[in-house]
Amino acid sequence: MRLIALSAAALSAAVSVCVLGAEPTKAAAAMPVLSxxxxxxxxxxxxxxxxxxxxxxxxxxxxxxxxxxxPGHFGGQAQLRVVGGVMVGAKERVVVVELRDTWLVLGVTPNKVSTLHTLPRPDDLPQVTAPVPFAEKLASVIKARRAGEGTQ
Known part of the structure; x- marks a missing residue:
């Protein structure tokens, strides 16, 4: 609050000097220099x-x-996977989720998630493996580079 009062006093003194050509007031002259x-x-x-x-x-x-x-990164191996989804409204979606050998067709709204249909996982689809963590990918690339440098 005190800083605001000092700033207001300095501003009024500067305006009076610049515009009116008046001398600075005693309050402005007694104001401490901040820098x-x-x-x-x-x-x-x-x-x-x-x-x-x-x-x-x-x-x-x-x-x-x-x-x-x-979400979805708690625990080691996720058993739940989103297969696909489509927007059917401004905030509504239909999502297909895979849980082990079952596909769940879910209706998702801002307030509620409801099961629309349940069906078995199709046999002609390949098994999806969990993605390799970045640390393992980086370690394999570094190992391959070191092995390549050793042969040269």
């Missing part, structure tokens, strides 16, 4: 640096948390 002519101090630079580190850490922490809390 030093020597530049920013080491303490303020350290504060800015640590504040920036805190913000970057918060961004990475929230990204990690969102990745860990993504």
């Amino acid at each position: 030093s002519p020597a530049g920013p101090s080491l303490l303020s630079l350290v504060q800015v640096f640590f504040s920036l580190l805190l913000v970057i850490a918060a961004i990475f922490g929230s990204a990690w948390l969102m990745r860990r809390m993504t």
Whole structure:
């Protein structure tokens, strides 16, 4: 609140000097200078640096948390898989979900999910394997590159 009052006093003094040609008031003359002519101090630079580190850490922490809390990634092997879906309205969808050997046709609205039909998984479709995690893919690529460098 005090800073707002000081800012208002400085603004009114500047306007009166520029527009009216009047002398600054005593309140404006007695106002403290907020920035030093020597530049920013080491303490303020350290504060800015640590504040920036805190913000970057918060961004990475929230990204990690969102990745860990993504639906369908709880547990090791997901037994539920979305086969496909189609929008049938502004917020309504019909989704086909595979659960082991059964396909469930679900009606999904903002308020409710209801089973429309249940049917066995078609035999002519290939078995879907779980996707290989990125860490395993990266390890295999690095191993292949190291093996390629060793033969040259």
